[in-house]
Amino acid sequence: MPKARVYELAKQFGVDSKTVLEKLKDMGEFVKSSSSTVEAPVVRRLKSAFAADNSSASSQTSKSAQHSQHQGASHSNSADSHSPKPGNAPHPKASAPKPGANHHAAEQANPVHESAHADAPKPGMPHPGPKPGQGRHQGQGRSHSSALSKQEEAIRQGLQSSDPRIQEAARRAQRELEEKKTSGESRGESRREGGSRPSGARPGPRGERGERRNAPKPGATPRSRNTSSEKAPRPGNNPFTSHQGMHVPTPNDIPRPHPMARPTVNNSHGRNGRPGARNGRPGQGVGGRWGHSRAGQGAGAAGARHFGAGAPHTDNGPAGHGGHGGPGGRPGRGRGGAAGAFGHQGGRSSKARKNARRAKQQEYEEMKAPVIGGVRIPSGHGQTIRLRQGASLADLAEKINVSPASLVTVLFHLGEMATATQSLNEDTFQILGEEIGWNIKIVSSEEEDKELLQQFDINLDDEQDMDDEDLVPRPPVVTVMGHVDHGKTRLLDTIRKTNVSLKEAGGITQRIGAYQVSVHLNGEERKITFLDTPGHEAFTAMRARGAELTDVAILVVAADDGVMPQTVEAINHAQAANVPIVVAVNKIDVPGANPEKVRGQLTEFGLVPEEYGGDTMFVDISAKKNINIDKLLEAVLLTADATLDLRANPNMPARGATVEARLDKGRGAVATVLVQQGTLHVGDAIVAGTSYGRVRAMLDENGNSLTAALPSRPVSVLGLTSVPTAGDLFLVAPDDRAARQIAEKRAASERAAQLAKRRKVVSLEEFKEQFAKSEIDMLNVVIKGDSSGSVEALEDSLMKIEVSDEVGIQVIHRGVGAITQNDVNLASVDKAVIIGFNVRPNRQVADLAEREGVEIKYYSVIYKAIEDIEAALKGMLKPEFEEVVTSHSEIREIFRSSKFGNIAGVMVQDGTVKRGTKCRIMRDGVVTINDLEISSLRRFKDDVTEVEEGYECGINLGDFNDIQVGDVIETFEMREVERK
Numbered sequence: 014m015p016k017a018r019v020y021e022l023a024k025q026f027g028v029d030s031k032t033v034l035e036k037l038k039d040m041g042e043f044v045k046s047s048s049s050t051v052e053a054p055v056v057r058r059l060k061s062a063f064a065a066d067n068s069s070a071s072s073q074t075s076k077s078a079q080h081s082q083h084q085g086a087s088h089s090n091s092a093d094s095h096s097p098k099p100g101n102a103p104h105p106k107a108s109a110p111k112p113g114a115n116h117h118a119a120e121q122a123n124p125v126h127e128s129a130h131a132d133a134p135k136p137g138m139p140h141p142g143p144k145p146g147q148g149r150h151q152g153q154g155r156s157h158s159s160a161l162s163k164q165e166e167a168i169r170q171g172l173q174s175s176d177p178r179i180q181e182a183a184r185r186a187q188r189e190l191e192e193k194k195t196s197g198e199s200r201g202e203s204r205r206e207g208g209s210r211p212s213g214a215r216p217g218p219r220g221e222r223g224e225r226r227n228a229p230k231p232g233a234t235p236r237s238r239n240t241s242s243e244k245a246p247r248p249g250n251n252p253f254t255s256h257q258g259m260h261v262p263t264p265n266d267i268p269r270p271h272p273m274a275r276p277t278v279n280n281s282h283g284r285n286g287r288p289g290a291r292n293g294r295p296g297q298g299v300g301g302r303w304g305h306s307r308a309g310q311g312a313g314a315a316g317a318r319h320f321g322a323g324a325p326h327t328d329n330g331p332a333g334h335g336g337h338g339g340p341g342g343r344p345g346r347g348r349g350g351a352a353g354a355f356g357h358q359g360g361r362s363s364k365a366r367k368n369a370r371r372a373k374q375q376e377y378e379e380m381k382a383p384v385i386g387g388v389r390i391p392s393g394h395g396q397t398i399r400l401r402q403g404a405s406l407a408d409l410a411e412k413i414n415v416s417p418a419s420l421v422t423v424l425f426h427l428g429e430m431a432t433a434t435q436s437l438n439e440d441t442f443q444i445l446g447e448e449i450g451w452n453i454k455i456v457s458s459e460e461e462d463k464e465l466l467q468q469f470d471i472n473l474d475d476e477q478d479m480d481d482e483d484l485v486p487r488p489p490v491v492t493v494m495g496h497v498d499h500g501k502t503r504l505l506d507t508i509r510k511t512n513v514s515l516k517e518a519g520g521i522t523q524r525i526g527a528y529q530v531s532v533h534l535n536g537e538e539r540k541i542t543f544l545d546t547p548g549h550e551a552f553t554a555m556r557a558r559g560a561e562l563t564d565v566a567i568l569v570v571a572a573d574d575g576v577m578p579q580t581v582e583a584i585n586h587a588q589a590a591n592v593p594i595v596v597a598v599n600k601i602d603v604p605g606a607n608p609e610k611v612r613g614q615l616t617e618f619g620l621v622p623e624e625y626g627g628d629t630m631f632v633d634i635s636a637k638k639n640i641n642i643d644k645l646l647e648a649v650l651l652t653a654d655a656t657l658d659l660r661a662n663p664n665m666p667a668r669g670a671t672v673e674a675r676l677d678k679g680r681g682a683v684a685t686v687l688v689q690q691g692t693l694h695v696g697d698a699i700v701a702g703t704s705y706g707r708v709r710a711m712l713d714e715n716g717n718s719l720t721a722a723l724p725s726r727p728v729s730v731l732g733l734t735s736v737p738t739a740g741d742l743f744l745v746a747p748d749d750r751a752a753r754q755i756a757e758k759r760a761a762s763e764r765a766a767q768l769a770k771r772r773k774v775v776s777l778e779e780f781k782e783q784f785a786k787s788e789i790d791m792l793n794v795v796i797k798g799d800s801s802g803s804v805e806a807l808e809d810s811l812m813k814i815e816v817s818d819e820v821g822i823q824v825i826h827r828g829v830g831a832i833t834q835n836d837v838n839l840a841s842v843d844k845a846v847i848i849g850f851n852v853r854p855n856r857q858v859a860d861l862a863e864r865e866g867v868e869i870k871y872y873s874v875i876y877k878a879i880e881d882i883e884a885a886l887k888g889m890l891k892p893e894f895e896e897v898v899t900s901h902s903e904i905r906e907i908f909r910s911s912k913f914g915n916i917a918g919v920m921v922q923d924g925t926v927k928r929g930t931k932c933r934i935m936r937d938g939v940v941t942i943n944d945l946e947i948s949s950l951r952r953f954k955d956d957v958t959e960v961e962e963g964y965e966c967g968i969n970l971g972d973f974n975d976i977q978v979g980d981v982i983e984t985f986e987m988r989e990v991e992r993k
């Protein structure tokens with residue numbers, strides 16, 4: 014037997030997944046969720062466990078089963094009517110598809126139809142003792158009761174919840190549960206009545222009975238079906254199965270107006286009151302099932318309009334008796350009831366009829382939707398729906414067009430509590446989806462993006478199956494890392510100055526975030542691309558955005574300083590990314606430099622120099638004096654050649670990553686991109702993150718205009734409509750329109766994700782409560798900067814500030830460009846500080862900020878910003894106090910005063926006793942009481958404010974009199990301590 018999933022088993026057993034999960038738990042099997050798989054042996058055990066349950070349940074109830082068998086002697090016709098099969102309807106009665114109709118048909122065949130229902134699992138089946146169906150039904154009853162108790166528990170918890178929506182859901186659930194219980198009881202009674210009723214005798218108008226059986230509310234239909242515990246155990250009858258009411262209508266199942274039933278003015282007259290009669294009985298046919306359905310009401314009204322006494326006639330007359338009294342005598346042909354409603358219009362166009370039919374069909378579908386926890390959610394009929402990770406009920410609600418509150422209720426009924434905006438895990442969504450008929454799939458943002466690109470025929474995975482002959486060697490891309498002040502920037506400058514072809518550039522190079530140098534190796538000119546933002550922070554920030562640009566890392570270690578904390582961090586980051594390292598032992602020109610020591614130290618971190626038998630290349634350099642830089646570049650190429658297969662396909666639309674981006678006053682958005690695959694051409698339509706545009710011009714680091722950029726080539730691109738973020742992947746789209754659409758769709762889903770995040774923060778009171786409880790304070794910050802690189806670097810650095818566990822920093826918005834009105838508004842709402850890094854607001858925005866009381870801080874150096882924010886965070890800390898003991902006084906004598914109580918005559922042994930200070934009593938070194946106060950202090954007859962060591966005085970402790978000679982009064986103060 015293959016592995017089965019829990020929900021499949023649940024379906025098989027006709028119970029809900031939770032029951033199966035509980036049963037598995039009872040069996041000692043740990044199974045996580047309804048989508049988990051269960052091994053074949055466990056399935057077998059589970060089956061027998063359910064079977065055992067059923068047989069014990071059925072033996073307990075065999076008496077009643079026999080009783081109902083007896084009563085259900087003529088059940089077979091009604092059984093037929095319960096199981097209409099396409100093409101198998103023997104009689105118009107039997108083809109009646111709706112429960113209302115079934116009731117009726119059953120009634121026709123057997124006056125005690127309710128017991129017939131109970132005994133009729135299959136058409137025409139004889140009665141073999143206690144049936145498996147019955148047993149299972151009883152088993153279900155048990156799971157029902159366990160589910161009920163679970164539900165009751167959930168209700169109890171829900172009523173205690175602080176969330177009003179959950180409380181409301183709980184109240185609703187409670188009401189429903191009570192109703193369920195009461196209706197269960199009354200059903201029991203009515204069954205007894207039914208059993209003794211003489212055949213053919215119908216007490217009272219049938220409509221009444223229908224109403225009794227089917228709750229009159231629209232929402233009551235499925236519930237009344239669900240709770241009909243007398244019925245045979247069809248899946249649809251199990252209140253806890255995921256498929257109840259999820260019934261997909263079959264051709265026979267969808268009610269259609271019978272052609273004969275279509276009204277005309279003439280034939281409605283001809284029927285003389287019958288339409289009104291039929292539809293006047295909400296308890297019958299469609300009316301019975303739909304409660305106050307429009308068809309029933311409308312038809313009734315129309316009937317009355319046309320025939321005056323149509324409705325009263327129903328209650329007593331023979332036409333009413335039929336319920337199927339329309340032409341052809343079809344039982345429960347509810348839609349035929351529309352005749353009364355529309356009959357008077359006669360001349361209605363076929364289009365209008367079609368529309369009306371469609372509307373009715375839709376209404377029917379909606380009405381057919383299961384009622385779960387008192388809410389009605391149209392089934393998705395197993396359709397697949399995709400939600401991004403971290404989605405909430407509100408997101409799902411939006412996609413399936415229902416109200417979030419109803420999903421909260423449904424989830425609540427499944428025993429889980431969640432607010433509409435809380436993000437839920439995949440398992441919860443699956444259970445919920447199963448219940449409401451949707452196949453919910455959770456996709457990561459990467460998958461979502463891939464799917465989006467596939468819509469435009471862009472397949473990001475096609476790189477993996479590129480043919481060898483398409484690939485040509487490409488230059489390595491290098492990042493320089495190392496500890497602060499070990500010479501990273503100086504090295505990058507020296508390399509740029511010495512190796513960029515100065516002839517071409519006229520000696521002027523520009524910082525665009527990356528540059529390429531030429532190196533001669535073994536008589537061959539080779540190229541190396543350097544990323545110009547040194548440090549592992551930039552490297553990691555890029556990686557975090559999915560940009561794996563670096564092929565080789567140069568680790569700079571100053572020979573006069575050796576391995577330092579950030580050297581280790583850099584090693585860790587490079588190794589985590591599987592990037593080979595070349596070590597540049599810098600500052601060898603400095604007296605006291607000890608390159609050998611550096612080699613020895615790095616061995617401990619797995620970087621063993623080649624000369625020691627390892628595979629890491631070490632080069633001793635001086636970035637300042639330009640010593641051995643060429644050797645370092647050679648080492649980079651040799652390392653790349655030895656460890657990497659650096660090849661790319663230049664003959665495809667370009668792809669790569671954004672290295673840096675900024676807003677240029679004259680040229681608009683300028684982004685430096687590094688081509689990783691393909692060739693980027695001027696005129697290409699590109700999209701980078703949520704930015705798009707057409708490549709208007711491309712410039713290299715020397716300011717030269719390029720028409721094409723090959724793999725590993727960094728270029729400054731002009732033509733994007735907005736500024737992308739460093740690390741954003743870019744790609745060439747088939748055309749401008751596709752580029753725009755991709756960018757817009759990404760922006761939309763990003764907005765949705767951000768909104769979800771914000772909603773989470775804003776609406777999740779629990780979080781706030783937690784914050785309040787643990788007294789965590791957050792400093793909200795908005796960062797605006799002149800380039801995406803600086804904004805990212807600043808954000809990264811700020812996030813690393815650690816002042817205390819009690820305060821934290823939260824960047825609520827970041828962006829490139831001037832500080833805008835939006836930034837101020839956001840900061841004002843979220844009580845944030847705005848940090849402007851090399852950017853400023855215009856006059857109006859500055860005024861607005863002042864009016865709103867929003868603080869804007871301007872910086873041009875990162876460390877200054879860090880210092881300030883750190884200080885601000887420290888300022889947010891609650892003052893810290895410590896206790897300082899200020900004196901000890903021994904009680905030598907006790908004076909009793911009727912006015913003041915006991916007064917201690919003491920000798921101050923050390924420190925100074927002050928009036929009003931806190932004190933405690935110590936007897937034989939043990940504190941007998943804390944938190945007293947020196948309420949008065951006297952020397953001789955005089956009240957004094959303080960008494961110093963070595964003096965005697967009288968101390969009164971207010972109402973406290975339990976003192977003895979020999980006790981010591983210790984005074985203390987709480988003093989604020991400066992935080993380090």
Ligand SMILES: Nc1nc2c(ncn2[C@@H]2O[C@H](COP(=O)(O)OP(=O)(O)OP(=O)(O)O)[C@@H](O)[C@H]2O)c(=O)[nH]1
Binds near residue numbers: 501600603
């Ligand atoms: N003597 C000597 N000084 C050097 C050498 N390389 C760099 N320096 C000096 O060391 C100091 C720090 O160099 P930077 O290049 O700014 O160091 P960094 O690693 O980029 O520092 P951060 O940007 O703060 O991380 C500067 O004053 C450089 O001039 C070298 O080879 N020899």
